[in-house]
Amino acid sequence: MYVYTHGTPFRRAIEEGLLDPNRIVQLCIRGALYNGRESDWGVRQGIRVIDIDEFRSMGIENVILEARRVVGSGRAYVTLDVDALAPVYAPGTGTPEIGGLKTIEVQAMIRGLRGLNLIGGDVVEVSPPFDPSGNTVLVAATLMFEILCVLADNISKQKRR
Structure with a gap:
């Protein structure tokens, strides 16, 4: 029996083919893990x-080049x-973790996807009640705009063609 949670969509999608x-x-995976097997599963699958x-x-x-190499010419999300x-x-967000990316780094990575066979995208884990300033919503909307520009x-x- 599978357990479906907000933290398991990719695992379940892989398990279901x-x-x-x-x-x-x-x-940019970081932060504490419950146990070492958490990260090992994905690597064993080929992620x-x-x-x-x-x-x-x-x-x-170099991260952009590596991502492009792995994704290849197939459809990507x-x-x-x-x-x-x-x-x-x-x-x-529900799981803030120090040591993360800067907005400019994420913008550069998204822009580095230009030319891939991108078919869609999303920004997830935004929780406005946890940020009364509204900055998270601004950042998420702006980064979604960046994804949409690459998609367009x-x-x-x-x-x-």
Whole structure:
């Protein structure tokens, strides 16, 4: 029996044969784990996991190149969990974790997806009640706009073919 929670959509999609784990990249994973098996499962399935330490040592340009290599020319979907950002940029999430990304780093990574066969995207884990300033909503909406710009560029190029 599977347990479905907000933290298991990719695992369940892989288990149900809906996603090819060899074409999945998880970026900037950080924070405490319940046990070592949590991160091992995805790696064993073929997911390319780039934790925050590897991200920092690789640099944005190399991370983008690696993500593009893994995704390849097939259809791709980008999902951005807002808690990938440092809480100073997006405190309005259920699982804030220090040591995250800057907004400019996320913008660069999204823009680095231009030219991929992107078919959709989303920004998740935004919880406005946790951020009375409204900054998290602004950040999430702006990053979704960035994703939509990359998506629109791809659709435009497909229609010209």
